Amino acid sequence: MKKVLKSVSRILGAIAVIVSVFLIYVQISYKKEFDVPETGIRASKDSSVIARGKYLVMGPGHCWNCHAPDGETNLQSGSKVGMIGGKEFKLPFGVLYSPNITSDTATGIGAFSDEMLAQAIRYSVRHDKTALVPFMSYNGMSDDDIQAGISYLRTTRPVRNKVKENSINVIGKAVVRFVLKPVFSDPAPRASLQPDTTAEYGNYLATSVGNCVGCHTRRDKNTGEFSGSKFAGGYQISVSDGTFTTPNLTPHATTGAIVNWRPGDFVQRFRTGAVYPQTPMPWKSFQTLTDNDLKALYYYFKSLKPVDNKVIVFQQKVPN
């Protein structure tokens, strides 16, 4: 019996040593660098390119929704604050802070090259070549639109604001070391895409610019992977007074949220903006979408295969 106990404790001891060596390894090596292809995308000073970039950043791309601390009420109305970062994202493995993306050289993106910015957007790789936690889903954005976006960022007023460092626990560091990697869009991104009202352009907006797909698709709680049919809703987002479940945007006869809407109703719904005060949907940004972009989205959703998925959009927390 004693012998058995002795060897058990030896095995446990060995495991403890292996685990601590592993943890130390993760601790010191979790910042893994990746080499991704050059995009060759460079900022432009052309005013029409910058105007397109402003539209994308403020509207469909809704960048300020995450990169400005007071989100909803911020930049649309011409606030002076800017996309100074610092918005908190609490994850099971730590707390992330969105970076300052104003053109400040010390605390923003002013000192990053165009290539670094383009690679962050296209491949989800940070300026220091480590992988970003995939909050952004612009990997399929066209060369021209990435160029427009970064051209506009270059024109923003520099604001000095040092954002807190991400604080990641040891599980998070293991995730960073072994799970996070650059994202490659499939199909490969296009060089250029002309805006029009087709379902094809709507697909581009919904998938590679507005991230409608990221919220309007059910996802695994732990991995964030899609676990339901795309655009059929069912993703849950908790807010302080309840839980939102995203509506089904496919044209299902009884459970599709927009199945009975005409194109004009869809446009009008976006002009109206948020109905639920705490909704996470970036209505403020999307209110600025052109009629044509909204129609493209509408025709795209109408072209999808109907999926039966009934959701209750908002469930109020029961007060104790």
Ligand code: HEC
């Ligand atoms: C859903 C929230 C969200 C949206 C929307 C968003 N970002 Fe981000 N962004 C983040 C977070 C969070 C990080 C940092 C992630 C990390 O630390 O791993 C980040 C990182 C970045 C970086 C990397 C900075 C570096 O150090 O290399 C750039 C550049 C950037 N965002 C630009 C943009 C632009 C441009 C848009 C709009 C087209 C945008 N972001 C929209 C959340 C968002």
Ligand code: HEC
């Ligand atoms: C950050 C998450 C998020 C993103 C991104 C998002 N949505 Fe939503 N959306 C929601 C939630 C939550 C609701 C339900 C609450 C509400 O109506 O505001 C919703 C509701 C809707 C509705 C139903 C409105 C109604 O009155 O029945 C439509 C239509 C819609 N979204 C379309 C879109 C489109 C188009 C995009 C992309 C351009 C998009 N959403 C991006 C979260 C999101």
